Amino acid sequence: MSQAHYARIAALYDAFVNTDFDIEFFTSQAHEQGDEILELMAGTGRLTIPIVRAGFRVTALDFSAEMLQILQHKLEAQGLSAELHQADIRSFSLGKQYKQIWIPFHAFPELISEADQTKALERIHAHLLDEGVFICTLHNPIVREKSVDGQMRLVVNRELASGNKLLVWLLQTRHSETNIVEVHEFFEEYNAHGVMISKQYSPLQFHLLSKPAFERLFTQAGFEVLKIYGNYDHSAFDEEQSQFLLWVLKKHPGKPDN
Numbered sequence: 001m002s003q004a005h006y007a008r009i010a011a012l013y014d015a016f017v018n019t020d021f022d023i024e025f026f027t028s029q030a031h032e033q034g035d036e037i038l039e040l041m042a043g044t045g046r047l048t049i050p051i052v053r054a055g056f057r058v059t060a061l062d063f064s065a066e067m068l069q070i071l072q073h074k075l076e077a078q079g080l081s082a083e084l085h086q087a088d089i090r091s092f093s094l095g096k097q098y099k100q101i102w103i104p105f106h107a108f109p110e111l112i113s114e115a116d117q118t119k120a121l122e123r124i125h126a127h128l129l130d131e132g133v134f135i136c137t138l139h140n141p142i143v144r145e146k147s148v149d150g151q152m153r154l155v156v157n158r159e160l161a162s163g164n165k166l167l168v169w170l171l172q173t174r175h176s177e178t179n180i181v182e183v184h185e186f187f188e189e190y191n192a193h194g195v196m197i198s199k200q201y202s203p204l205q206f207h208l209l210s211k212p213a214f215e216r217l218f219t220q221a222g223f224e225v226l227k228i229y230g231n232y233d234h235s236a237f238d239e240e241q242s243q244f245l246l247w248v249l250k251k252h253p254g255k256p257d258n
């Protein structure tokens with residue numbers, strides 16, 4: 001499970017992942033679909049903060065207390081507020097339905113078994129209003145698997161607020177039978193003299209979820225496709241070229257909540 005991974009790396013996450021390529025996409029979705037957003041696997045609020053800042057009411061859910069604590073501190077420091085829940089997306093129950101449910105940053109396949117993916121989709125179905133939309137962002141597995149090549153890569157080389165330097169190395173391998181990718185992450189911190197202060201290793205797994213497999217799962221869970229994009233600029237999905245598979249799903253009429 002990735003819970004231990006995020007407990008280990010929470011303090012480094014914002015230095016590791018400080019991209020904003022999806023903020024405009026989600027801001028325009030928020031404007032289009034309206035208020036009351038449930039953001040799942042929200043982490044330290046990379047997306048939550050700009051969406052709250054844009055004036056929307058966001059409920060952010062994550063199973064990592066360490067990641068949510070950072071989000072809470074960031075909200076307080078900026079005079080913002082959001083409802084935070086520490087819960088697992090396979091079993092959450094908030095007693096409420098939402099107009100929009102999002103899983104940003106291609107995180108859904110961190111649930112690696114079909115049973116877990118199904119449980120999460122059923123919970124999402126139960127929390128979505130009949131007229132609501134569920135946005136699930138995935139990598140396009142055909143393009144994503146090209147970087148799963150067993151090579152060690154330097155993916156971050158960044159100065160921290162302390163003046164120290166953070167290097168992050170990744171090595172990814174795939175089990176061909178299960179399509180599970182093992183991600184080996186190495187975090188190194190160096191001081192101004194180039195002396196290593198700390199080194200941390202943390203493994204993570206994700207499922208290289210194929211398009212037909214996800215289609216089958218969300219159909220069984222009671223969803224159907226409203227829109228599908230190949231990137232955050234709303235471009236059409238191209239199986240061979242698109243980096244992402246951005247699903248905008250709605251409830252299939254007639255399928256009761258679980």
Ligand SMILES: C[S@@+](CC[C@H](N)C(=O)[O-])C[C@H]1O[C@@H](n2cnc3c(N)ncnc32)[C@H](O)[C@@H]1O
Binds near residue numbers: 046047090107
């Ligand atoms: C790649 S991070 C993405 C964080 C944030 N959405 C972002 O865009 O930076 C994935 C997040 O999913 C959370 N997560 C993984 N499995 C989960 C589960 N089963 N239930 C709830 N949260 C989970 C992790 O704790 C982590 O914060």
